[in-house]
Amino acid sequence: MSEDSENQRKRSWAEPYKIKMVEPVRMTTTGERKTRIKEAGFNTFLLRSRDVYIDLLTDSGTSAMSDRQWAGMMMGDEAYAGSENFYHLEQTIQKYYGYKYIVPTHQGRAAEHIISQLLIKQGDIIPGNMYFTTTKLHQELAGGTFKDVIIDEAHDPGNLYPFKGNIDLDRLRALIEQYGEKRIPYISVATTVNMAGGQPISLKNLKEVRNLTSHYGIPIIHDMTRVAENAYMIKKLEDGQAHRKVSEIVKEICDLTDGATMSAKKDALVNIGGFLAVNDKGLFDKARNMVVIYEGLHTYGGMAGRDMEALSIGISESVDEDHIRARVGQVEYLGKKLIQSEIPIVMPVGTHGVFLNAKKFLPHLTQDKLPAQALAAAIYVDSGVRAMERGVVSAGRDPDTGQQNYPNLELVRLTIPRRVYTQAHMDVVAESIEEVYLNRNKIRGLKFVYEPRYLRFFQSRFEEC
Ligand code: PM9
Numbered sequence: 001m002s003e004d005s006e007n008q009r010k011r012s013w014a015e016p017y018k019i020k021m022v023e024p025v026r027m028t029t030t031g032e033r034k035t036r037i038k039e040a041g042f043n044t045f046l047l048r049s050r051d052v053y054i055d056l057l058t059d060s061g062t063s064a065m066s067d068r069q070w071a072g073m074m075m076g077d078e079a080y081a082g083s084e085n086f087y088h089l090e091q092t093i094q095k096y097y098g099y100k101y102i103v104p105t106h107q108g109r110a111a112e113h114i115i116s117q118l119l120i121k122q123g124d125i126i127p128g129n130m131y132f133t134t135t136k137l138h139q140e141l142a143g144g145t146f147k148d149v150i151i152d153e154a155h156d157p158g159n160l161y162p163f164k165g166n167i168d169l170d171r172l173r174a175l176i177e178q179y180g181e182k183r184i185p186y187i188s189v190a191t192t193v194n195m196a197g198g199q200p201i202s203l204k205n206l207k208e209v210r211n212l213t214s215h216y217g218i219p220i221i222h223d224m225t226r227v228a229e230n231a232y233m234i235k236k237l238e239d240g241q242a243h244r245k246v247s248e249i250v251k252e253i254c255d256l257t258d259g260a261t262m263s264a265k266k267d268a269l270v271n272i273g274g275f276l277a278v279n280d281k282g283l284f285d286k287a288r289n290m291v292v293i294y295e296g297l298h299t300y301g302g303m304a305g306r307d308m309e310a311l312s313i314g315i316s317e318s319v320d321e322d323h324i325r326a327r328v329g330q331v332e333y334l335g336k337k338l339i340q341s342e343i344p345i346v347m348p349v350g351t352h353g354v355f356l357n358a359k360k361f362l363p364h365l366t367q368d369k370l371p372a373q374a375l376a377a378a379i380y381v382d383s384g385v386r387a388m389e390r391g392v393v394s395a396g397r398d399p400d401t402g403q404q405n406y407p408n409l410e411l412v413r414l415t416i417p418r419r420v421y422t423q424a425h426m427d428v429v430a431e432s433i434e435e436v437y438l439n440r441n442k443i444r445g446l447k448f449v450y451e452p453r454y455l456r457f458f459q460s461r462f463e464e465c
Helices: 003-010 030-039 067-073 084-096 108-119 133-141 169-179 203-216 227-237 246-255 281-294 305-318 321-340 371-383 423-438
Strands: 101-105 125-128 145-148 187-190 220-223 259-263 274-278 353-357 388-390 411-415 446-450 461-464
Touching: 030 371, 067 305, 084 101, 084 246, 084 274, 084 305, 101 108, 101 281, 108 133, 108 220, 108 259, 108 274, 108 281, 125 169, 133 145, 133 187, 169 203, 187 203, 203 220, 203 246, 227 246, 227 321, 274 281, 305 321, 321 353, 321 423, 371 388, 371 411, 371 423, 371 446
Parallel strands: 125 145, 125 187, 187 220, 220 259
Antiparallel strands: 101 274, 259 274, 353 411, 388 411, 446 461
16 A cells, blocks of 8 residues: 555545635524425425525536636637537547547436437336436336336345446346347436436446346437446446546446436536437438437537536546545445444445435335425425435326336435535434434325426425325
8 A cells, every 4th residue: 555545534525626616504493494395395396595504406417617617618609500519528438438429418318318319119118227207207218117126135225235226137148038139129228227326237237237237229328417426336336347547437337338428417517418329320321310300409408608618627526536436425424423323324425416315314104104205395494404305295196097106125315416515424424314313203104295207306395184
């Protein structure tokens, strides 16, 4: 071990940036928060951000951009066609991710829409490593059915397996044999797996999935929303990967897949943006044609030139070793604090947030009483910390039967925006969760009073029961 790394082991680490601009946050009273959460129908998505103290709703579009990204914003070429920033973005994606052809979109779900409409036929089956809300909905709207082929460990919040994003190869093979490869347009592989608690897939497993799918001629479409975080976990935990750069691992992950959808609002450090990337020229031509119907011209999709420039710079910053270590390190810091206080969380701690196990936190509430939704509301009332539900409300209904889906994981996500909060904020969050845990028996269940048809977690309203 070198002298430097020996020192690193003994010393505290700090965020690898200085703060150049600040945005004041507002503390409210408990009385105010009780009123606000009632007005919001006990749905943290319906709160106004001015009433939130520490906002851990999502890591999506909430990152702080760097001074370099802001400087890039000034270089926006807002030409309708052929913007310089598009060509820079195209080169950056080719360099860091290796995909050949790029279609910019305004965010991830727009890319999901295009790929689903182009590849999925009525009655198709799309296997994947756990569902994601928008991804699955677009697959269903295109006539497909999502099938979960993630390993069983992913559904068990207490299981310590380090790569809970892995695909169960036997299950995948059985599915292909059952339906036949003609009915499987692609396998959907996410890095990391959001709904499992931000869990990574290993390089070894991805290579095995690649071998299996190549045998059947089935493409892999990669949800690369948090690929740098996944690559960092591979570097940290997978045998023989510690010496590699995160950027090399990112590139290798992408090389093992045929195309990708990206919500650039997460890993890539921008407030808006996304893209579809593919290696097949025929598919690219169709996607490029389709983007002009729903998003905008193929050299901007749904983004301004300045947004594309900020994204190019954000991609290069996302694989910086100091950045990614501190980003995942901050999530780990909060996770460790909660573990020390014996708060039930999803283990191991994920990369983009700490996920509370609401079933264990609130054992007096059965799942039909929406414990995760109720817990997120209670945390807000305690401290103004905004979290979000990732359980039965997010899981929605079976599109064929209309029956409520009851996922094994009933979670509240404390999602950490990138480069926004300090470790002191994390301390405040941990104290609030500890307080809510002490008073957990007082938390009441919730019932729906309004339920929209699509992605209901965003807009549903509830009352106490
Ligand atoms: N994720 C999140 O908070 C945004 C709101 S919840 C729908 O975690 C993955 C893995 C995501 C994701 C968004 C999208 C969609 C695709 N895949 O939000 O449309 O985590 O940019 O991306 C959210 P967009």
